[in-house]
Amino acid sequence: xxxxxxxxxRRLQQAALELYRERGFDRTxxxxxxxxxxxxxxxxxxxxxxxxxxxxxxxxxxxxVMTEAVAEAPEGLAPLDILRRVFAxxxxxxxxxxxxxxxxxEVIAATPALRERDLAKHASLVEAVAQALRxxxxxxxxxxxxxxAGWAVFDRAARDWIDxxxxxxxxxxDRAFEDLRGLIA
Amino acid sequence: xxxxxxxxxRRLQQAALELYRERGFDRTxxxxxxxxxxxxxxxxxxxxxxxxxxxxxxxxxxxxVMTEAVAEAPEGLAPLDILRRVFAxxxxxxxxxxxxxxxxxEVIAATPALRERDLAKHASLVEAVAQALRxxxxxxxxxxxxxxAGWAVFDRAARDWIDxxxxxxxxxxDRAFEDLRGLIA
DNA sequence: GTCTATACTGAGATAGAC
DNA sequence: GTCTATCTCAGTATAGAC
Numbered sequence: 001x002x003x004x005x006x007x008x009x010r011r012l013q014q015a016a017l018e019l020y021r022e023r024g025f026d027r028t029x030x031x032x033x034x035x036x037x038x039x040x041x042x043x044x045x046x047x048x049x050x051x052x053x054x055x056x057x058x059x060x061x062x063x064x065v066m067t068e069a070v071a072e073a074p075e076g077l078a079p080l081d082i083l084r085r086v087f088a089x090x091x092x093x094x095x096x097x098x099x100x101x102x103x104x105x106e107v108i109a110a111t112p113a114l115r116e117r118d119l120a121k122h123a124s125l126v127e128a129v130a131q132a133l134r135x136x137x138x139x140x141x142x143x144x145x146x147x148x149a150g151w152a153v154f155d156r157a158a159r160d161w162i163d164x165x166x167x168x169x170x171x172x173x174d175r176a177f178e179d180l181r182g183l184i185a
Numbered sequence: 186x187x188x189x190x191x192x193x194x195r196r197l198q199q200a201a202l203e204l205y206r207e208r209g210f211d212r213t214x215x216x217x218x219x220x221x222x223x224x225x226x227x228x229x230x231x232x233x234x235x236x237x238x239x240x241x242x243x244x245x246x247x248x249x250v251m252t253e254a255v256a257e258a259p260e261g262l263a264p265l266d267i268l269r270r271v272f273a274x275x276x277x278x279x280x281x282x283x284x285x286x287x288x289x290x291e292v293i294a295a296t297p298a299l300r301e302r303d304l305a306k307h308a309s310l311v312e313a314v315a316q317a318l319r320x321x322x323x324x325x326x327x328x329x330x331x332x333x334a335g336w337a338v339f340d341r342a343a344r345d346w347i348d349x350x351x352x353x354x355x356x357x358x359d360r361a362f363e364d365l366r367g368l369i370a
Numbered sequence: 371g372t373c374t375a376t377a378c379t380g381a382g383a384t385a386g387a388c
Numbered sequence: 389g390t391c392t393a394t395c396t397c398a399g400t401a402t403a404g405a406c
Contacts, residue, residue: 029401042371045403080368112305119304120297145341145361146368152333156326176330183265183331184369190393214376225395230378 009047009057011037016054021103025051025111052117055104058097059121063128066090070132079138083150084177086129087157091169094158098165105162126151153180194232194242196222201239206288210236210296237302240289244306248313251275255317264323268335269362271314272342276354279343283350290347311336338365 015036019028030051034041048054069086077085094101108114126147133143156179157172164172200221204213215236219226233239254271262270279286293299311332318328341364342357349357 030403031401040371041402050403051401078368115308116301116305119308120301123300123304141341141364142368145337145364148337148340149334149365149368152330152337155333156330179326179330180334181369183263183327183334184366193393215378216376224393226377227379227396228394231393234378236377 005047008037008039008043012039012044012047013054013057016051017103017107020055020107020111020114025107025114052114055108055114056117056121059125062090062093063125065093066125066129067132070129070136073136079133079142079146080150080177082133082136083129083146084173087150087154087173088170090154091157091161091173095161095169102162122151122155149180153177190232193222193224193228197224197229197232198239198242201236202289202292205240205292205296205299210292210299237299240293240299241302241306244310247275247278248310250278251310251314252317255314255321258321264318264327264331265335265362267318267321268314268331269358272335272339272358273355275339276342276346276358280346280354287347307336307340334365338362 012033016028016033019033019036022028030044031041033051033054034044037044044054048057066086066089069089070082073082073085108118129151130143130147133147134140138146153176154173157169157176160172160176161167161169197218201213201218204218204221207213213236215229216226218236218239219229222229229239251271251274254274255267258267258270293303314336315328315332318332319325323331338361339358342354342361345357345361346352346354
């Protein structure tokens, strides 16, 4: 059994996702997850602060991708146009990880406790993106409002893509942005 | 000790809010809440499924107010104009309960676990409002997107009102709606 | 790695309202 | 008598302290 911490971490995530799917989040104990990953229960809590967090390890990387995309967007773009680019970048990542994204998505949707954590992570991401906009000089109110409205569009597009993976995320994103425009006009 | 369940329920809510403010959510035990309310710990869990839910008892009433406001809005309004009315109605309720709303708001903002639950309740409200829009014949995608974007506006206005209660919620709402319009144009 | 506090659950008994 | 709120007792699992 490898002693590498990173390896154990990955096995714990894999084991947790499997068990949450097999018997449900509530009926899975941390001891079972640890056993399947070949470590002790204590090790589980060394890697993850709680039973939910094990499914949200990629969030900080996504945050970096998004805040960097904000910083690197060309000068002179309107806030919502910056966000369109940012979400397109994030959408690509999600598209590439589909084999992991999709089962994870299902488990979260089926589990209220995980859904709560998911929403909290989204709120945190939205806040980080809004802050990145502010650092580009966008005023605080506009940054906040644009990012939240933009997230509604992104979320809509992501769910559209789950239902219809034949079209790429960027197509779904464009459509959702157009829909929002139509609703306001 | 009164046998009325409603009375015990109210005492439990009151005791919980007090204790969460006095020593923080994490440092408050359910046994302490029950003791202050004059019931046993087990009774706490008969009224509330968990330690967080005790602060979210008014949500179902707010949901009814909002979905009814959707149903009662005049014919022929665009989705976002319906929502503007709905949120104005909800805003009035929030304004009236200020003495309860504000301490509760503070405790939630200071406690990650409560913030998560708060976000989940918001998501559930958004879904209920979107469904009410669908029942008026608004197509599913528009209902979803409009309600989420509208909620971003509502949330912005609510925080503006906390910072500046001198202006009414409806003023803050109008301003936030105008801001969104400006961002899209 | 060990120990412990506490959130939460289940089943059965009791007490008051009707 | 039924029904419902509460209590008592006995546990399990998570998470944090040591």
